[in-house]
Amino acid sequence: MYQYEACPFCNKVKAFLDYNNIPYKIVEVNPISKKEIKWSDYKKVPILKVDGEHMVDSSDIIDKLFRRINPDSSILDGDEEKKWLEWVDNHLVHVLSPNIYRTTSEALESFDYITTHGNFSFTERLVAKYAGAAAMYFVSKKLKKKYNITDELAALYEAAETWVDGLKGRHYLGGSKPNLADLAVFGVLMPIRYLKSGKDMVEHTHIGEWYIQMENAVGESAGIRE
Numbered sequence: 001m002y003q004y005e006a007c008p009f010c011n012k013v014k015a016f017l018d019y020n021n022i023p024y025k026i027v028e029v030n031p032i033s034k035k036e037i038k039w040s041d042y043k044k045v046p047i048l049k050v051d052g053e054h055m056v057d058s059s060d061i062i063d064k065l066f067r068r069i070n071p072d073s074s075i076l077d078g079d080e081e082k083k084w085l086e087w088v089d090n091h092l093v094h095v096l097s098p099n100i101y102r103t104t105s106e107a108l109e110s111f112d113y114i115t116t117h118g119n120f121s122f123t124e125r126l127v128a129k130y131a132g133a134a135a136m137y138f139v140s141k142k143l144k145k146k147y148n149i150t151d152e153l154a155a156l157y158e159a160a161e162t163w164v165d166g167l168k169g170r171h172y173l174g175g176s177k178p179n180l181a182d183l184a185v186f187g188v189l190m191p192i193r194y195l196k197s198g199k200d201m202v203e204h205t206h207i208g209e210w211y212i213q214m215e216n217a218v219g220e221s222a223g224i225r226e
Contacts, residue, residue: 001013001014001017001024001025001026001027001046001047001048001049001223002027002029002036002037002040002045002046002047002048002049003026003027003028003029003045003046004028004029004031004045005028005113005117005191006100006110006111006113006191007045007046007191008093008096008097008187008188008189008190008191009045009046009058009093009188010045010046010058011187011188011190011191012058012062012088012183012184012187012188013046013048013058013061013062013187014187014190014221014223015183015184015186015187015190015218016062016065016066016180016183016187017065017222017223018218018219018220018221018222018223019178019183019217019218019219020065020069021219021222022065022069022222023222023223023224024048024222024223024224025223025224025225025226026223026224026225026226027226028117028118028119028120028225028226029045029118030118030120030124030128031114031128031132032124032127032128032131032132033124040054042054042056044056046058046061048061050065059085059089062180062183062184066180076180077174077179080173080181081173081174081179081180081181084163084166084173084181084184084185085180085181085184087162088181088184088185088188089184091159092159092163092185092188092189093188094143094147094149095147095149095152095155095156095159096156096188096189096191096192097136097139097140097143098140098141098143098144098149098152098155099152099153099156099192099195099197099198100136100140100191100192100195100197101133101136101137101139101140102140102152102153102196102197103137104133104134104137106195106196106197107133107134107136107137107140108129108130108133109195109196110133110136110191110195111128111129111130111132111133111136112129114128114129114132115129117225119226152197153197153200156197156201157201157204157205160201160205160206160207161205161206161207163185163207163210164205164206164207164210167210171210171213172210172213172214172217177217178214178217178218182214183214183218186211186214186215186218189201189211193211
């Protein structure tokens with residue numbers, strides 16, 4: 001899987017793969033040069049290569065993988081699961097970037113992974129970290145304006161509480177075990193969980209108990225780094 005470590009869409013796919021114990025090789029893409037996906041006309045991540053087929057778009061990837069491993073099952077349990085999957089893609093992800101890159105220091109923190117992940121030279125790491133963090137800091141401000149977010153942290157807290165309310169006291173939206181919506185919410189929240197905004201979210205909302213249950217249900221990563 002070609003990915004950025006801090007990408008919510010990439011982490012959404014990884015949550016599905018990890019939960020289903022599907023091994024995958026991780027190829028970290030340089031966010032500046034994108035040299036690892038020069039072969040592809042599609043220049044966004046994630047890109048998943050399966051048996052020679054190149055899958056793109058996180059929701060489409062998960063849909064195709066689910067059908068492969070559950071050929072006789074319906075992909076969705078019902079309208080509720082579909083509603084929340086749409087909420088993840090149309091609302092939750094848009095709240096994340098302004099929080100991941102909320103300040104210059106948090107933007108740099110989110111790019112710390114560049115120093116330890118990926119097959120990059122020292123110079124590439126340095127350029128990717130600082131140029132990438134600067135670029136995403138300004139992109140996040142544009143996204144904040146585009147989606148009419150006045151207080152990004154308040155928007156994150158509100159989204160977390162909206163999700164918890166949607167659980168209606170259940171362990172998971174799927175009931176006794178996570179469904180695709182649970183995995184999608186968990187996945188897109190993974191990049192911020194241990195950043196300042198993510199720690200604040202767990203401390204100041206009721207999402208912590210569900211998140212810990214999801215960590216236990218998803219288990220260890222099935223990914224192997226290149």
